[in-house]
Amino acid sequence: MIPLMMDLRGAKVVIAGGGAVGARKARFFAHEAHVVVLSRSFHPDFAEIPAETVECDLAEMHDDEIISLLSGSFLVITALERADINQRIGLLARRCGAHLNDARGEEGDVIIPSVVRGDTYCIGISTFGRSPAMARHLRLCIEEHGGDIDGMVRLQEALREDLKQLVNDQPSRSRILNAVLDNPAMWDALPDGTEQAKEEALRKYL
Numbered sequence: 001m002i003p004l005m006m007d008l009r010g011a012k013v014v015i016a017g018g019g020a021v022g023a024r025k026a027r028f029f030a031h032e033a034h035v036v037v038l039s040r041s042f043h044p045d046f047a048e049i050p051a052e053t054v055e056c057d058l059a060e061m062h063d064d065e066i067i068s069l070l071s072g073s074f075l076v077i078t079a080l081e082r083a084d085i086n087q088r089i090g091l092l093a094r095r096c097g098a099h100l101n102d103a104r105g106e107e108g109d110v111i112i113p114s115v116v117r118g119d120t121y122c123i124g125i126s127t128f129g130r131s132p133a134m135a136r137h138l139r140l141c142i143e144e145h146g147g148d149i150d151g152m153v154r155l156q157e158a159l160r161e162d163l164k165q166l167v168n169d170q171p172s173r174s175r176i177l178n179a180v181l182d183n184p185a186m187w188d189a190l191p192d193g194t195e196q197a198k199e200e201a202l203r204k205y206l
């Protein structure tokens with residue numbers, strides 16, 4: 001599998017199953033995509049998730065009815081406890097040309113990663129379904145020990161703009177940017193603000 005960052009604004013994402021897992025997947029997508037959840041019942045968290053809910057019994061519905069609900073989807077997620085219904089929805093999703101994520105990780109061509117997100121970056125972590133708890137553990141490690149990633153991205157962004165004017169050759173610019181990343185004193189300078197940290201870097205490395 002290959003990780004990608006995708007713009008899902010306006011895309012339709014359908015989730016079959018409105019339990020705790022369906023709610024977590026809905027929260028993951030609802031701030032960007034148009035999320036529709038098909039389920040017999042809905043977890044209380046749905047009160048705060050901006051998703052469209054459709055109350056229905058998927059086991060009682062004809063293929064055509066389900067297809068009309070799935071059609072136009074970019075992604076379909078199966079999060080029912082019954083593997084046979086998940087599988088049937090998966091088949092219909094593929095017929096509609098949608099990507100598929102199976103919450104049990106058995107079928108499907110999409111995995112939902114653990115995510116560390118800042119204002120200026122996004123890190124997705126997956127174990128390809130082998131150990132979701134490990135994916136979560138790695139997220140917590142990065143959140144705790146990763147440092148001020150936003151601050152460093154802002155410093156690098158400002159510095160590389162200046163370096164394009166001040167240093168002619170690309171290898172030298174690259175060396176300076178990497179030296180800043182490797183220097184604990186530069187990380188310590190981040191709380192002083194981007195401008196001041198940048199001036200310090202220029203003093204040190206030019």
Ligand SMILES: C[C@@]1(CC(=O)O)c2cc3[nH]c(cc4nc(cc5[nH]c(cc(n2)[C@H]1CCC(=O)O)[C@@](C)(CC(=O)O)[C@@H]5CCC(=O)O)C(CC(=O)O)=C4CCC(=O)O)c(CCC(=O)O)c3CC(=O)O
Pocket residue numbers: 024025028101102103104105110111112113114115125126127128129130131132133134135136139
């Ligand atoms: C394949 C996948 C489905 C997919 O693609 O969506 C999948 C499948 C399953 N997870 C299960 C259990 C748990 N899931 C978590 C947590 C998360 N699970 C997530 C993703 C994925 N889970 C995908 C693979 C991700 C990868 O590649 O690593 C995260 C990252 C994202 C999210 O879902 O929001 C989120 C962490 C978010 C965060 O906190 O950062 C914990 C941890 C906990 O809660 O403590 C547990 C309990 C401990 C354990 O089992 O590890 C079970 C039931 C197993 C059983 O029955 O015992 C199945 C199904 C099965 O395995 O049958």
Ligand SMILES: NC(=O)C1=CN([C@@H]2O[C@H](COP(=O)(O)OP(=O)(O)OC[C@H]3O[C@@H](n4cnc5c(N)ncnc54)[C@H](O)[C@@H]3O)[C@@H](O)[C@H]2O)C=CC1
Pocket residue numbers: 016017018019020021022038039040041042043056057058059060079080081082085103104132
């Ligand atoms: N991806 C992940 O991180 C995890 C995945 N899982 C898997 O996800 C699946 C769902 O887990 P939970 O949300 O905890 O289950 P749950 O039982 O809480 O929720 C299932 C939902 O599906 C609905 N439903 C059941 N039959 C239906 C039908 N015929 N038609 C329409 N709706 C129907 C129920 O009303 C309920 O809202 C399980 O198969 C489990 O193995 C479990 C834990 C974590």
